[in-house]
Amino acid sequence: MKAKLLTILCLCCTVVIYASIAQTTIFKVQSGRVDFKSEAPLELIKASSNQLVGLLDTKSKNFAFKIYMKSFDGFNGATQKEHYNENYIESDKFPEASYQGKLIDEIDFTKEGIHTVRTKGRLLIHGVEQERIIKSELTVTKDKMLLKSNFMVLLSDFNIPIPKVVSMKLANEIDVQLVATLVPR
Template identity: 45%
Template sequence: MIKNIIPLLFLLFPLLGNSQGVLFYTNSGKVNFTSDAPLEVIKASSNSVAGAVKSSDRSFAFSVLVKSFEGFNSSLQRTHFNENYLESDKYPKITFEGKIIEDINLGKDGTYNIRGKGKFSVHGVTQERIIPCKIIVSNGKLSISANFTVFLDDHNIKIPAIVNQKIAEEILVSINIEMIIKK
């Protein structure tokens, strides 16, 4: 997983050198999703969110491999998720890259309610999104949590009519990411 994020980090975040600020990173963030449809509730999660936040300009980049999601109600459901709906061989990653809108000091301990604005890509479709998040900075560590909704239509994810009562049109997503300073 870390091999997939390293090229992204080097493209987005030039070496810090003597610049002010620090780079927080993770390769074990958690993301959960829930599809709460009339006939079935589907839950899955991944503990493989990779990402970085650069304190000097408040930029960020996060990525998770679609195939890293586990859970579901059956192995067949997971197979359909990867092969038919998210098409993970064709679109292997979900990404969110952008900047924190608020002018906060990520070097100062505290709790911050912020908005991350950037390009959110799922299933080959990129959309500009603003996602409210809570950030806690404590003892050189960064904790990020957020809850938001992803609409399948927004990302051209088609659900066959035969199962449309089993898969929700809007997916509830929650993230919990713990980051440390890159040394």
Template identity: 35%
Template sequence: MKKLFVFIGIVFCLNVQAQDYLTRNGSVNFYSHTAIEDIKASNNEVVSLLNSTTGAMDFKIAIKSFHFPKQSMEDHFNNENYMSSDKYPRASFSGKITNLSDVNFAKDGTYNVTVEGNLTIKDITKPVKAKGTITVSNGKVTAQSTFNVKRLDYNIVGESFVQKKLADEIQITVNCQYDKR
């Protein structure tokens, strides 16, 4: 019986030390640059969970929550030639901070991190590795990163007459301010 209480105490202590951070209004933007046209979109409804003990990071993104400067761009983006958002309503990322020991979530500062994981778009999952920062300020945690993905890796083709308007690599920028969960 004594061993059971010790075990329960250890499990309780581990759970108290584990700190999850959550956002429901994270930001993901993308940018495509070609000589013909720049395309930008933003999504401020990103849900993300960050575990400061394990370094696990998870993101869920509703495709229809991306907004463009022009309604016609948004309509094209969501149709079957691009994102097929009715068929594939979400994108996601699941990964880990690989250098978690470099981050002190209890101390204000900006920490350089590398995150590795799997990005899923249109039910196609590919490994992604990105550099970014974790900033701790007055108990708030912010994660930022900018990286590129190849659109054809995720079967984002578009209509043939606009191929020259779309960059082969799309720049993704993530900015999430987390609250303790």
């Protein structure tokens, strides 16, 4: 009898917890990572940051993400990171990159599984805003979401110059990968 009562109590608690999570509309980045890669003829440059922050409102489908440019590590040495911050990204003048906008595809956030979604928003890098549509994969589980995205950024679109002297070492086209775990706020 006690075991049956305990089972029913546990089941009720699980339902209540799941219902409260399902009603939550604001999700925040619990952990997030952004990687970028430049593949030029003479050099491969990779860097990453685990300091992505952001919010997603599942009711309005609005989102906002940002990352501090000085938080990227990797590169091919300290001098390269210094040049990235001072000469190209100008991190003191433009300390963060951001992407904010809205999910443009319908998604049932109560349905667990992998969903392909498109987002439309304003990508801000180096003080230049550009409207973008970015395709992402959103895995919904009962207590969190996993967001994965891969997109290209052209340095020339964001007024980031590539001096001729390094044009064979720095690509104009940068591959960006993002992975974030979102949890109820």
